[in-house]
Amino acid sequence: LETQLFRTQRLESIGTLASGIAHDLNNILTPILAVAQLLPIKFPDLYPEHEHLLEILEDSARRGADLVKQVLSFARGVEGKRMTLQVKHLIKEVVKIVKQTFPKSVEVVMDLPQNLWTVCGDSTQLHQVLMNLCVNARDAMPNGGTLTITAENLVIDENYARMHLEAKVGSYAVITITDTGVGIPPEILERIFEPFFTTKELGKGTGLGLSTVIGIVKSHGGFVNVYSEVGQGTSFKIYLPAAQETETELAQELEPLAGKGE
Numbered sequence: 001l002e003t004q005l006f007r008t009q010r011l012e013s014i015g016t017l018a019s020g021i022a023h024d025l026n027n028i029l030t031p032i033l034a035v036a037q038l039l040p041i042k043f044p045d046l047y048p049e050h051e052h053l054l055e056i057l058e059d060s061a062r063r064g065a066d067l068v069k070q071v072l073s074f075a076r077g078v079e080g081k082r083m084t085l086q087v088k089h090l091i092k093e094v095v096k097i098v099k100q101t102f103p104k105s106v107e108v109v110m111d112l113p114q115n116l117w118t119v120c121g122d123s124t125q126l127h128q129v130l131m132n133l134c135v136n137a138r139d140a141m142p143n144g145g146t147l148t149i150t151a152e153n154l155v156i157d158e159n160y161a162r163m164h165l166e167a168k169v170g171s172y173a174v175i176t177i178t179d180t181g182v183g184i185p186p187e188i189l190e191r192i193f194e195p196f197f198t199t200k201e202l203g204k205g206t207g208l209g210l211s212t213v214i215g216i217v218k219s220h221g222g223f224v225n226v227y228s229e230v231g232q233g234t235s236f237k238i239y240l241p242a243a244q245e246t247e248t249e250l251a252q253e254l255e256p257l258a259g260k261g262e
């Protein structure tokens, strides 16, 4: 317990430190970006010759600003707007973007059931959760492969919860994102949810993708499971508590049936 406590405190101080740096860095990057965009307007004659230099400047400043945004949204913790959401719509939106932007060598398969429970949550945040997982799946398949997104309704009972450390009793909409990529070695698997842990080359990964995922999912009362086999692929499961209204709706739907036999 003590090591766990120490770990949490260490992660908290990393968060505080990082958000401080991110905030200051944002103040530095804003004028750089503004000047990079202003120069070609102020000096149109200079522009053709130095176009690519300005592009590098603007690109880098923008990437820095994106990173800052990620760090800040991660460190700020997550509140978000809560609404009843159709998980199906959310997945379809993400799949649309993924199909448009990922390399053709990544085949995208979506398999959703007729009726999927709704969840109560922030659509922007949950969108980000799915996007982060899809981007990781893409990065794990540099030579192409299959990205599969499925979903199901799941009731976790006490027996199941006892056997699974993370699981809590309740009704869940479960989203599974599977890739046929490189897989994650066990010694790395332990660390993937740590903020700033990345195996990607400099400039490619921030190490904030999965810590953001877990932060958002936990703030929605859910949890995450991961299964991976080196050389085979990886599967992330996102468990989101089903919205209360849906359960009542379902109960109402069942009632007339129950009454029929009388």
Ligand code: ADP
Pocket (backbone or CB within 6 Å): 132, 136, 137, 140, 179, 181, 182, 183, 184, 188, 192, 193, 197, 198, 199, 200, 204, 205, 206, 207, 208, 209, 210, 211, 234
């Ligand atoms: P980043 O993507 O910026 O590296 P993440 O927190 O999203 O940060 O991921 C941390 C690390 O977890 C990655 O660098 C990678 O080593 C590993 N990882 C995450 N998802 C996958 C996946 N689908 N397949 C293989 N490795 C993965």
